[in-house]
Amino acid sequence: MDTTVLHGRSRRGGTGRQGYDPDMLLVLWLYATARGISSSRQIERACVEDVAFRMLCAQDVPDHTVLARFRQHHRAGMTELFAQVFALCLTVGMGRFGQVSIDGTKISANASRARTKSLATLRKLAAAELQKAEDTDRAEDEAGEDGDGQVPPDLTGTDRAARLRAAIASVEEQIQAEIGVPLEAVKKRIEDATERVKREEEAQAKRVVAYQGGKAAGHTPRGHPPIPDGGRALEQARKSLDTLTRRAARYEHKREESIKGRQVKDLKLARRNTTDPDSRVMKTRNGFIQGYNAQLAVTDDHLVMAAEATDDPTDARWFVPMMRRAETALEDMRARTGRDDLMLGTLTADNGYLTTEAVNAQGPHRLIAPGRGGLDDNGWAGTHSGAKTAAQTMAQRLKDPKNRALYNRRSATVETLNAHLKDGRGLRRFACRGKLAAQAELLMAAMVTNLIRLHNKAIPLPAT
Numbered sequence: 001m002d003t004t005v006l007h008g009r010s011r012r013g014g015t016g017r018q019g020y021d022p023d024m025l026l027v028l029w030l031y032a033t034a035r036g037i038s039s040s041r042q043i044e045r046a047c048v049e050d051v052a053f054r055m056l057c058a059q060d061v062p063d064h065t066v067l068a069r070f071r072q073h074h075r076a077g078m079t080e081l082f083a084q085v086f087a088l089c090l091t092v093g094m095g096r097f098g099q100v101s102i103d104g105t106k107i108s109a110n111a112s113r114a115r116t117k118s119l120a121t122l123r124k125l126a127a128a129e130l131q132k133a134e135d136t137d138r139a140e141d142e143a144g145e146d147g148d149g150q151v152p153p154d155l156t157g158t159d160r161a162a163r164l165r166a167a168i169a170s171v172e173e174q175i176q177a178e179i180g181v182p183l184e185a186v187k188k189r190i191e192d193a194t195e196r197v198k199r200e201e202e203a204q205a206k207r208v209v210a211y212q213g214g215k216a217a218g219h220t221p222r223g224h225p226p227i228p229d230g231g232r233a234l235e236q237a238r239k240s241l242d243t244l245t246r247r248a249a250r251y252e253h254k255r256e257e258s259i260k261g262r263q264v265k266d267l268k269l270a271r272r273n274t275t276d277p278d279s280r281v282m283k284t285r286n287g288f289i290q291g292y293n294a295q296l297a298v299t300d301d302h303l304v305m306a307a308e309a310t311d312d313p314t315d316a317r318w319f320v321p322m323m324r325r326a327e328t329a330l331e332d333m334r335a336r337t338g339r340d341d342l343m344l345g346t347l348t349a350d351n352g353y354l355t356t357e358a359v360n361a362q363g364p365h366r367l368i369a370p371g372r373g374g375l376d377d378n379g380w381a382g383t384h385s386g387a388k389t390a391a392q393t394m395a396q397r398l399k400d401p402k403n404r405a406l407y408n409r410r411s412a413t414v415e416t417l418n419a420h421l422k423d424g425r426g427l428r429r430f431a432c433r434g435k436l437a438a439q440a441e442l443l444m445a446a447m448v449t450n451l452i453r454l455h456n457k458a459i460p461l462p463a464t
Contacts, residue, residue, distance in 0.1 A: 033445055040071070086304075094453070099406055100300070105418045113281060117271060167277035183251040194241060295318050304447075315353050317355075346364065348367045348368070370385060375407065380395045
């Protein structure tokens with residue numbers, strides 16, 4: 001593997017003690033992940049007590065801070081290393097893309113759900129942090145202490161005030177996206193509707209004047225006399241304007257309530273965790289957790305070809321993005337391996353991904369469960385979800401015995417790999433905080449899973 005991406009920030013010479021070899025630190029993390037260890041302190045302890053770890057580090061035990069900073073500094077490099085491992089698997093003949101399964105699995109964040117607060121509470125906490133800092137500065141000034149009273153940046157640790165500010169900004173951004181954006185669209189439609197009413201009123205006024213003028217001149221106008229208050233077109237224009245005005249008022253009320261920090265029905269997710277603002281409260285079969293939704297695209301021979309840690313509690317919006325990531329991954333693999341036979345076959349997913357967009361988007365053939373339940377000899381035997389047309393399309397496809405066989409295969413691929421990640425890799429809880437850190441941990445676990453598949457395949461690696 002080309003580990004150049006790891007060596008850019010490593011000091012291997014010059015004045016002072018030489019740094020640890022990044023390749024050795026990477027191997028320690030790979031082996032630890034394979035063993036289900038995600039703590040840098042546990043790895044440091046294992047490098048003293050465990051023979052395998054002692055051999056990997058040549059008994060030059062790295063401190064846990066070295067291991068933790070290595071993982072932190074090279075989060076972005078995990079994407080390239082993951083792609084190299086995937087290409088290595090394809091080079092030796094692995095990778096069956098006739099069926100690729102997509103699924104999401106909820107993984108806990110390194111944060112307590114009790115620390116999830118509303119916008120009003122977040123603002124109170126931020127104000128308390130600011131007041132605390134001001135009181136400290138004032139006390140130090142009165143005591144006549146030398147210096148600016150500030151801790152050096154490299155010794156401050158985690159800044160709680162910064163996390164609170166990030167959480168508040170994130171909630172306000174969500175409010176703007178879910179209320180502000182549609183509100184502006186409604187206001188634009190109100191302007192158009194107002195202009196339409198004005199045009200209809202002017203046209204109606206002209207018709208009334210023309211009718212009355214004709215009668216005054218002694219003519220008998222054709223047709224029915226114009227209605228003084230307006231005809232059907234004017235009535236419809238006024239009704240449309242009234243509906244849009246009431247809708248805008250509802251949006252304004254929701255925005256005002258949300259800005260005050262009060263929860264409204266359509267903004268149940270407008271809350272943030274003070275420990276890990278990127279994480280969200282998510283529902284699982286065992287209750288609610290504070291965590292991330294890990295999206296995976298898995299080949300028919302249990303290779304992870306794409307992985308994404310998301311803060312979306314549902315899967316509905318992620319079929320098309322994961323399909324595009326799978327297509328991009330195969331395009332990259334064709335360039336890396338020179339194999340022109342790498343083509344996506346059928347994509348399968350459960351009913352959580354069933355949307356009209358997922359069914360109609362351009363791309364490979366796909367099979368998505370039309371609802372809850374299962375298959376029988378005649379096709380889909382379960383219930384249908386709310387996306388009626390999309391559900392009917394998928395139910396019709398699953399009447400084909402070949403498609404039913406493909407969909408039934410899904411539970412033995414991606415569901416099995418989800419279990420491998422959680423039980424084999426120990427990825428039931430992310431060790432680091434933040435979506436970028438969670439993404440790096442997810443890619444590390446997926447990369448190790450692919451390496452173990454390669455090892456179990458027992459195929460000699462090509463000569464370098």
